Structures are given as C-alpha cells and as structure tokens.
Amino acid sequence: MINRTAAIAGIGATEFSKDSGRSELRLAVEAIRAALDDAGLRPADVDGLVTFTMDANSEIAVARELGAGELTFLTRIGYGGGAACAVVQQAVLAVAAGIARVVVCYRALNERSGRRFGQAHASPDADAAWHVPMGLATPAAQVAMVARRYLHEYGASTDDFGRVSVAARRHAATNPHAWFHGRPITLDEHRASRWIAEPLRLLDCCQESDGAVAVVVTSAQRARDLARPPAVIAAAAQGSGPGQFVMTSYYRPRMAALPEMGVVGGQIWAQSGYRPEEVRTAMLYDHFTPYVLLQLEELGFCGPGEARHLIADGGIELGGRLPVNPHGGQLGEAYIHGMNGIAEAVRQVRGTAANQVPGDGPVLVTAGTGVPTSGLILEPAGARP
Amino acid sequence: MILETARRLREAGETAARAGRDPVNLPMIRTWLEAMGDANPVYERELLAPPAMIQVWTMRGLSGPPVPDPLHLMSEISDEEGFVAVVATDSRQTYHRYLRVGEEVSVRSRLDSVVGPKRTALGEGWFITTVSTWLVGDEPVAEMTFRILRYRPGSLATEVEEKLRPTITPDNEFFWAGVTAGELRFQRCGECRMPRHPPGPACPACGSFKQEYDVASGAGTIHSHVVHHHPPVPGRRAPFVVALVDLPEGVRMVGEYRGPRPEIGDEVRVFFDDGLPVWRPDVPVLEPWTIEVTPTLIVSTALATRDFQNVHHDRDAAVRLGGRDIFLNILTTTGLVQRYVTGTLAPGTRIRGIDIRLGTPCYAYDTLTFTGQVLPHGIEVVGRTGAGAHVTGLVRVAP
Numbered sequence: 216m217i218n219r220t221a222a223i224a225g226i227g228a229t230e231f232s233k234d235s236g237r238s239e240l241r242l243a244v245e246a247i248r249a250a251l252d253d254a255g256l257r258p259a260d261v262d263g264l265v266t267f268t269m270d271a272n273s274e275i276a277v278a279r280e281l282g283a284g285e286l287t288f289l290t291r292i293g294y295g296g297g298a299a300c301a302v303v304q305q306a307v308l309a310v311a312a313g314i315a316r317v318v319v320c321y322r323a324l325n326e327r328s329g330r331r332f333g334q335a336h337a338s339p340d341a342d343a344a345w346h347v348p349m350g351l352a353t354p355a356a357q358v359a360m361v362a363r364r365y366l367h368e369y370g371a372s373t374d375d376f377g378r379v380s381v382a383a384r385r386h387a388a389t390n391p392h393a394w395f396h397g398r399p400i401t402l403d404e405h406r407a408s409r410w411i412a413e414p415l416r417l418l419d420c421c422q423e424s425d426g427a428v429a430v431v432v433t434s435a436q437r438a439r440d441l442a443r444p445p446a447v448i449a450a451a452a453q454g455s456g457p458g459q460f461v462m463t464s465y466y467r468p469r470m471a472a473l474p475e476m477g478v479v480g481g482q483i484w485a486q487s488g489y490r491p492e493e494v495r496t497a498m499l500y501d502h503f504t505p506y507v508l509l510q511l512e513e514l515g516f517c518g519p520g521e522a523r524h525l526i527a528d529g530g531i532e533l534g535g536r537l538p539v540n541p542h543g544g545q546l547g548e549a550y551i552h553g554m555n556g557i558a559e560a561v562r563q564v565r566g567t568a569a570n571q572v573p574g575d576g577p578v579l580v581t582a583g584t585g586v587p588t589s590g591l592i593l594e595p596a597g598a599r600p
Numbered sequence: 601m602i603l604e605t606a607r608r609l610r611e612a613g614e615t616a617a618r619a620g621r622d623p624v625n626l627p628m629i630r631t632w633l634e635a636m637g638d639a640n641p642v643y644e645r646e647l648l649a650p651p652a653m654i655q656v657w658t659m660r661g662l663s664g665p666p667v668p669d670p671l672h673l674m675s676e677i678s679d680e681e682g683f684v685a686v687v688a689t690d691s692r693q694t695y696h697r698y699l700r701v702g703e704e705v706s707v708r709s710r711l712d713s714v715v716g717p718k719r720t721a722l723g724e725g726w727f728i729t730t731v732s733t734w735l736v737g738d739e740p741v742a743e744m745t746f747r748i749l750r751y752r753p754g755s756l757a758t759e760v761e762e763k764l765r766p767t768i769t770p771d772n773e774f775f776w777a778g779v780t781a782g783e784l785r786f787q788r789c790g791e792c793r794m795p796r797h798p799p800g801p802a803c804p805a806c807g808s809f810k811q812e813y814d815v816a817s818g819a820g821t822i823h824s825h826v827v828h829h830h831p832p833v834p835g836r837r838a839p840f841v842v843a844l845v846d847l848p849e850g851v852r853m854v855g856e857y858r859g860p861r862p863e864i865g866d867e868v869r870v871f872f873d874d875g876l877p878v879w880r881p882d883v884p885v886l887e888p889w890t891i892e893v894t895p896t897l898i899v900s901t902a903l904a905t906r907d908f909q910n911v912h913h914d915r916d917a918a919v920r921l922g923g924r925d926i927f928l929n930i931l932t933t934t935g936l937v938q939r940y941v942t943g944t945l946a947p948g949t950r951i952r953g954i955d956i957r958l959g960t961p962c963y964a965y966d967t968l969t970f971t972g973q974v975l976p977h978g979i980e981v982v983g984r985t986g987a988g989a990h991v992t993g994l995v996r997v998a999p
Contacts (some may be wrong), residue, residue, distance in 0.1 A: 317966045335833040342768030345798045348876060349854050351842045352764060353831045356826045358853075364824040367864045410839075413827035462880055465844050466797065466852050470824065 218484050220598065221307040222309065222438035222445035225254025225431035226558040231394050231549030234328040235425035243272045244280045244322035246427035254431045255442030256317060263318030265305045267298040272323055275572060288315035292453075294461060295332075296500060296583025298483045299553030300591045305452035306432035316433060322554040323427030331423055346463050355420050356412035358585060359460040362505035364415050364469035369520030371508070373414050376404035379504035380418045380537065380546055382532045387547025390569040394422055395547045403552030419504040421545035428554035430561065439596060446564040446593040449577060450486035454478030455587035462585045476513035476581065479590040484515070486579065488599065491515045492538065494592075495576030496563055497537060498556035501544040506584040509529075514579070514590075533570055541570040553582045560593050602726060605677045606714035608789075609670045617706040618667055618734055620657040624649050624699045632656065635897070635904035636932070638939040640947045649699040651951045654734055654742045655931055657699070658707040659906035668713035671730045671748070678750035685921040687961065688930035690729075690747040694953040694996075696740060696771065703736045712745065722922060725751025753922035763835030763874065771801050774813050774836060776875075782944040784816040784870050784877055786851045797851035812895055818870045820845035822862050823852060837959050837989065843868065843879050855879050858982065860975060873984070886944045886972035886979065891936070893985075895964040898926050905931035915964075927961040933991050937981050940970040941995045945979075949997050953978075956993030960985060 227249025229235065229242050251258060258281040264274040265288075274289040288309040292298035306318035326332060335352035337450070351357055365371060384400040387393035395513065408417040438445035438553040456474035458467045467474070484490065491514060497509045508522035515523045516537060525531070531539035542548045549555055560578040562568040575595055582589040622628065629649055633640070650659075660667055675686065675999045697706065709732040714727030727749055734742040767783075768776055774886055778785030787799035790810030794803060800810055825843040832838065843857035843866060857868065859881040869884040895915075902912035907929045910917035918926045928936075934954055943951045962968055966985040972995075983991040 310664055334831050335764065337834075339767050341767050341769045341772060342798065344768070344772055346854050347764045348766045349824065350833055350840055350856050351854055352827070356828050356842065359826040360824050360842070363826065364844075365866070367824070410827065410829040412829060422886060463854070464855065465824075521993060549634050578682075 217307055217311070217448065217451050218490040219435055219447050219449055220311045221432055222435045222447045222596070223303070223430050223557070223561050223593065224433050224438040224441045224443065224445055225250040225252070226254065226429070226561045227251070227253055228428045228551070228555065228558060229426045231392065231424050231551070231555075233423070233425060235325055239323045239325050239427075240272045240276055240280060241330070242325070242425070242427035242465070243277050243321050243429070246429040247277065247319050247321055248321065249279060250429040250431045253443060255531040256431060258283045260317045261319050262286055263306060263315030264311050265290050265292070265302040265318060265320045267295070267302065267322055268293040269295055270322055270324070271554070274571060278444065288318060294586040294588075296502060296552045296590040297586035299500070299557060299582035300451065300589035301450065301453045302579055303339040303430065303432060303557065303591055304453055304589060307448050308450050310327065310434050312430060315473045316437070318432045320432065320554075321429040322335065322552050323425065324552065326423045326550060327423040333420070333423060339440050340461070340536035342460055351463070353412065354462055355415050358503040358505060359412040359415045360465060361471055361585070362503075363480035365505060365509065366414060368471050369523070371520070371523045374402060374417070375526065376408070376415070376419050376509065377402050378503065378526050378596040379507045379531070380405050381530070382526070383501060385532055386541050386570055387543025387556055390543050390548060390567065394424065395543060406530065406591040415503060415505070416532040421502045421550050424549040424551060426549050426551050428551045428558050430557055435596070438483050444565050445596050446463060446561040447570070447596050447598065449489070449594045449599065450483035450590070450592035452479045452486065453587065453589040454482070457493050459587060471509070472519070473509045473513045473584055473585075475588050476510055476584060476590075479581070479588055482516060483579070483590050483592050489577050489592060492563040493576055494537065494579045495574045496541055497539050497579040498544070498560050498581065499539050500542060500556065500581045500583050500588070501546050502550070502583065506544070507539065510581055510584060514581075534571070535552070538572045541572055548594060557591065564593050564595050601645045601965065602677055602681055602714065602716070605674065605727065606711060607827055609673060609711040611997055614708050614710040615669055617708050618658065618669065620705045621661060622826070624657060624701050624705060626701055628656065629653065629701070632904045632935070635900040636935045636939055637891070638935070638943070640939070640942050640955040642947050647974055649701070650935070650938060651695040651698055651742070652693070652935045652954060654693060654699070655707040656905050658734065661906055662908040669709050671709065671728065671746070674711065674714065674728045674748065675862040678726060678728070682683070682752050683750040684724070684822060685751050685753040686748055687722065687751075688746065688958060689727065689748050690745070690957050691930055691934060692953070692955040693744040693934065695951060696742060699736070699741060705733050705741070708733050708735065710859060720749060720751060721744055722749065723751040725749045726978045764833070769816050771799055775799065777987045778813070778815070779875060782872055784818055785813040786816055786847065786849060786853075788812050788814045795850045797853050814849065816847050816870070819882065820868045820870065822857070822864055822866045822868055824864060825857060825862050827861070835988065845879055856951040859973060859980060881975065882971060882973040886940070886974070888969055888971045889940050889944065890969040892976065893964060893968050895926060895968045898928055898932075898964055901932035901935065902929050905929060905935070907931055907995055923963065927963045930958060933958065933962070933983070936968070936970070936983070937993055937995060939992065940981060941972065941979055941997070944972065944995070951995060954993060956991050958991055959989040962985040962990040
C-alpha cells in the first residue's frame with residue numbers, strides 16, 4: 216500500500232518562537248497556507264486533513280479558515296509526538312486508497328506561551344495512577360528512569376547524552392530558522408547545566424516552542440507535476456510494543472529499550488528495501504537526548520548499548536558517519552512535536568536544507584519516543600523503481 | 601545594599617568571641633527539658649546540658665543590647681529592603697562534647713554566604729548562611745552552619761498544593777484499598793496465577809477476567825531511580841527520589857523513595873505515607889513518635905530557647921507575616937529531633953551532631969510525626985505534618 220505511491224509535495228511552517236502572540240488556529244492556518252503555496256496548490260484542492268489528537272485545532276475550523284471546500288478524509292493520531300510520522304502514514308493510506316487526493320498533515324501549538332508539556336499535570340488516565348501520584352509526574356523524569364537503567368546496563372555516561380545535545384546545537388547554530396541559531400554549546404556547558412531529573416540535565420531536554428508545521432501529501436504521480444521536486448514516501452510505519460505504556464513502559468523484562476521503535480524499524484526497512492547503512496541522514500525525535508541513543512540501536516544503526524561508540528567523535532554531526540538532525544532537531548531548532556523533522560527531511564531530499572547533507576540517499580524520520588511511535592523514509596523521485 | 605553588606609561582612613571574617621549572658625545552668629536546662637517534654641534523666645543526673653541547647657546559651661534575648669554579629673546585621677539590612685519575614689531553613693550542628701553546668705560559653709560567628717533574590721514558596725527572599733563556633737575558654741565545643749530565609753511575605757506566596765491523586769477505577773481500587781489498609785497488594789490472575797502490575801481487567805497470559813490479588817512481603821530491590829529537581833511537582837519538595845522497584849513476587853512498581861541516595865540493586869522496604877506506598881532502605885527503623893503541636897508547646901519552647909521572634913508566640917504577627925498561625929522555631933525542632941532519638945534509642949545515647957533541613961512550617965494544632973531509620977552514617981529522621989515534611993535530618997550518634 217505504501218510502495219512509493221505518495222509523496223510530500225509541500226512543506227510550510229511559521230516562525231519558531233517562545234511567544235507567538237497569536238492563536239494556535241492561526242498558526243495552523245499560516246503553516247498550511249505556506250505548505251500549499253510551496254506545493255503550488257490551492258486551499259480548494261485540499262480534501263483531507265490529519266493531525267494529532269493533542270492538537271487543539273479541529274479539522275473543520277482549519278478548513279473554514281483556509282477556505283477549503285469539501286473534505287472526504289478527517290482523522291487524528293494519538294500518543295503525543297509519536298503521531299508525527301503516523302499522520303503522514305494516514306495521508307498515504309488515504310491517497311493510496313483513493314479516499315482523498317490532497318491531504319494536509321498539520322500540528323500547531325503554543326507550547327511555550329500556553330500549556331507547557333514539561334510541567335507536572337494531573338492526569339485522568341488510569342495508567343497515570345501508577346506514576347504521577349508517586350511523584351513521577353513530568354516527561355523528563357519519566358525518561359530519566361529509563362536513562363538511569365540504560366547507563367547502568369551498558370556503562371554509558373551522561374557525557375554520551377551530552378554529545379547528542381552538542382551535535383544538535385552545532386547544527387542549529389548554522390540554521391537561520393533554528394531558535395538556537397548562532398548558539399552552539401560545548402560538552403562542558405552540558406556538564407554544567409542544572410539537573411532536571413537525574414540523570415538528565417537541562418541540556419538533555421529539548422526546548423519549548425510556539426509554532427506550526429504542515430506538510431502536503433498527494434500521489435507520487437501528481438507530485439511530479441507540482442511546483443517542487445517531490446519527496447517520495449518510500450516507507451511509512453507505526454509501531455507499539457508489547458506491554459506498552461505512555462512514557463512509562465517500565466514493566467517489560469528489558470526496560471532500557473524502545474521496542475516500539477523496533478516495530479517501526481522492521482517495517483520501514485522492509486517497505487523501502489533500504490538498509491540502515493544506506494541512510495544519508497536521519498531526523499531522530501529528540502525530546503530527550505537518551506532516546507536518540509536508544510533509537511540508533513532499535514533502528515539497527517548499531518547493536519544494543521553501542522550507540523555511544525556511534526556518536527563518539529562527531530559520528531552524528533555533519534560530516535560524520537550518520538548526520539542526525541542537521542536542522543538542529545527539537546533540541547536546537549524547535550519543538551513542534553516532531554513535525555519540523557519531517558519538513559527538514561523533505562528539504563534534505565530536495566537539496567535545499569540550511570545544512571545540506573550531500574548525496575541523494577534516503578532520509579529517515581522518526582516520531583516521539585517512549586510512546587507508540589512512527590517513522591518515514593523519504594527519497595527523491597526516481598531513486599527506486 | 602544586601603549584597604554590598606554581605607561582601608563587607610564576609611571580608612570582615614569571624615567576629616570576636618561574644619559571651620553568653622549566663623553560664624550553663626540547671627534552671628534553664630530544666631525549663632528547656634520541661635518545655636520540650638523531654639524526660640531524659642541523664643542531663644540532670646550528670647549535670648550536663650542537652651547538646652541541642654547549644655544555641656540557647658548565646659541567644660541575644662528579648663531586650664539585650666544589639667550584637668554586631670553577621671546574622672543580626674544581615675537581618676537589619678534585609679528588614680530595610682523589605683524582606684521583613686524570617687524562617688530558618690537549615691541547621692547543621694556538631695557537638696565536640698556536652699557542656700557541663702557552670703561552664704561559661706562564648707560564640708564567634710562569620711557570614712558564609714548570601715544568595716538571592718530567590719523565588720520561594722513563601723515569597724521572594726534571600727538565603728543567609730552563617731557559621732558559628734562555641735567556645736569554653738579557648739576550647740571549641742560546638743559548631744553550627746545555620747541558614748535562614750529573609751523574605752517579603754506574600755510576594756509570591758502559594759498555598760501548599762495537594763499532591764496529584766490517582767484516578768481510581770474498578771480495576772485498580774484493590775491496590776488503593778490495600779494502601780489504606782497498610783498492605784502492598786499486587787494483582788494475580790485467578791486462573792493461571794500470573795502476577796501482574798500495573799493491573800488490568802483481563803489476564804494477558806490466559807485471558808481470564810477472574811482477577812485476584814496477593815499481598816506483597818514489602819521487600820524489593822531498586823531497578824532504577826530518578827532524582828527529581830525541576831519543575832515543581834505539587835505537594836512535594838524537590839529534590840526527591842522516585843524509584844522503580846522489583847518485588848520478589850515477580851512484579852515491578854514505581855514509588856517515592858526516602859533515604860540516602862540509592863543505587864540500582866539496593867534492598868528496600870515499603871511503608872505507607874499520605875495514602876501512598878513509599879520505599880526506604882531495608883534497614884532498622886525507629887518506632888514512630890507523634891506529638892500534638894499545641895500553642896503552649898510552641899510558646900513555651902520558644903521562650904525556653906530564648907527565641908523571642910514574634911512569629912513563635914504572637915498569632916496576629918504570624919498571620920500578618922504570611923503564616924497560618926504561630927509555628928515552631930528551629931531550635932525547638934532541633935530539640936524535638938534530639939528527644940526523639942534519645943527517647944527511642946536509649947537515654948544515654950551520645951549525640952555527635954544534628955543536621956536538619958526545614959520544609960513546611962509546623963503550625964499550632966498540627967500533628968507532628970517523627971520516623972527514623974538507622975543507617976551506617978547516622979539516624980535519618982523525618983518529622984511530618986499533614987502538609988508534608990516539616991523536618992528532614994541526620995542525627996550523628998557516638999558508636
């Protein structure tokens with residue numbers, strides 16, 4: 216069904232800020248208009264809208280403000296940032312099934328100036344009863360529990376987490392759209408940053424952002440005739456593991472792992488026909504640095520516990536063995552729930568990124584970790600039959 | 601001005617020795633013991649002062665002449681800048697020996713640090729830390745690092761927030777009923793007997809809806825843990841530790857951990873506090889001790905410790921400065937910690953030092969419950985009121 220039938224034809228975003236000064240609905244509309252302009256399409260061409268269950272902007276409100284007409288496909292994906300690539304998968308399925316012809320995936324949030332996800336919130340979710348009342352009430356703390364076990368099992372150090380942050384900030388420093396443009400950090404600065412939830416420091420946690428990103432999905436055939444070179448969707452997968460919880464999958468025999476990302480990895484390699492060593496650059500979801508290491512392992516770029524060797528000596532930086540998040544990721548560019556990683560992957564396929572990774576190989580994108588997640592592989596048109 | 605004064609005082613170094621008003625004497629000792637409710641006979645029998653009284657001997661008093669010690673001078677400048685309210689936050693006392701009746705005590709002190717302005721739960725304020733050394737003649741007999749918070753009352757004051765509470769469902773209510781009953785329960789399938797946590801309505805192994813529970817032994821091993829620093833979690837004071845614990849019964853669960861910094865693999869044991877399971881090191885514990893904090897206790901102990909700050913005897917003043925009522929002073933909290941340890945272990949227990957950190961104030965009409973754990977480096981004591989930990993501390997005792 217995926218089988219290179221669809222492509223991302225347009226991308227759009229607002230500026231990334233700490234206080235947008237406008238409604239999330241307006242941000243959504245601005246990003247979608249930019250994505251449609253980018254693709255050379257009009258609002259009237261849109262017949263499908265997909266977003267995250269966490270997004271506050273209803274599909275119908277977005278459609279009204281866009282001036283879109285009839286919609287034939289409206290859906291949402293749950294589990295926070297884990298939805299990022301899955302919304303694109305939904306669009307691909309709709310296009311491939313002939314249900315919709317132009318599907319826009321969007322995410323708009325005033326996460327810094329509005330409701331901040333990093334704070335401790337009461338949750339009505341019954342699963343939360345096993346963690347939040349016990350004081351394990353923030354995403355950083357929930358990740359820290361896995362991170363501590365990871366350090367213990369594999370002999371990694373908090374410096375290995377720091378290297379992820381250093382790479383992201385190096386990349387953001389030369390990306391004019393990144394919040395941390397011009398502000399690289401050193402490993403010593405990571406070491407000196409304050410504890411948030413040991414073993415995580417402030418610089419292990421991604422920033423908080425206001426902004427929106429939208430992408431336009433249509434058939435690969437139609438995309439070829441539009442304004443921009445298409446980013447063909449070679450693979451699009453969603454995954455949940457056994458014994459899955461939201462951020463707290465602590466009850467599996469091995470907790471220092473992300474088996475749900477393994478479920479995604481198995482599918483995307485099979486769908487695309489690529490192997491990990493062929494990937495040119497990877498947009499790995501980086502809300503917290505330890506999960507970048509675990510993703511490298513789950514996706515098969517290295518064995519369990521070996522990611523620290525892969526990231527050593529600039530291995531995930533520009534010019535390294537596998538440049539990760541050349542836009543700066545969510546640590547460096549902005550936290551738009553993973554959607555800005557998809558936009559960067561499209562720019563890398565087009566050859567228009569601020570920090571362009573040379574070559575024409577496939578580009579990998581992943582979505583939120585610690586939750587049911589998703590992934591994509593994008594490639595230029597004609598890369599594979 | 602605050603920082604300028606602090607700089608000047610730090611540069612001035614340690615003050616000259618200032619003599620206490622009276623020598624160590626039996627009437628003040630008896631008054632102190634009586635106010636604290638401490639029936640330990642050792643002091644009168646051996647004519648020794650309770651070690652936790654050390655500060656009392658050199659308190660300035662109600663109308664004594666102003667003394668140029670750094671804490672007093674920093675307090676004056678804080679007052680002028682609007683930081684008019686004060687609470688003590690930390691006290692670390694080391695006793696080289698007990699004082700004998702008749703000895704003349706003097707004190708020297710120096711300013712250690714002034715940090716601020718900080719946003720605190722009480723209001724915006726400055727943490728002022730001083731170091732004092734008590735002497736008999738030229739012999740240092742005790743030392744103390746003492747920290748207070750001078751704050752602008754109500755400037756950022758927040759009510760003590762309630763802890764986040766679980767959503768109770770038909771599938772998990774047995775667990776929470778167990779906590780209320782003082783039992784750590786875990787689910788066991790009524791058909792295939794598989795243990796399971798967190799629980800659910802259907803057994804993932806055999807599909808049965810017949811769900812039962814067993815009561816765990818209460819023992820566990822730390823599988824992983826987190827030290828939470830930021831952001832604030834309602835009803836808790838950071839840093840605090842949350843652990844993931846492997847139970848020998850074959851399940852794993854998350855709970856707060858209280859005790860010295862844990863390591864993965866540490867043996868722990870469950871107890872229950874404020875409707876939640878909490879883990880502690882699997883070490884001997886002291887029998888808990890509960891005391892009703894009456895206004896009489898607060899006022900009599902404040903006077904017996906020669907602490908005439910109005911917030912410890914004048915309800916109107918305490919409320920005006922942002923409190924709910926009059927509250928215990930830190931000298932009394934130190935004394936009650938000493939009373940708990942000597943009263944529970946043995947009257948003759950020799951105290952080498954008392955390090956305490958104050959949390960939520962202990963107000964009149966609060967119920968204060970002390971618990972303690974015997975650890976290699978000392979006895980960890982926690983005193984809690986309904987609002988949370990009033991005091992956490994370590995009492996170092998002679999072997």
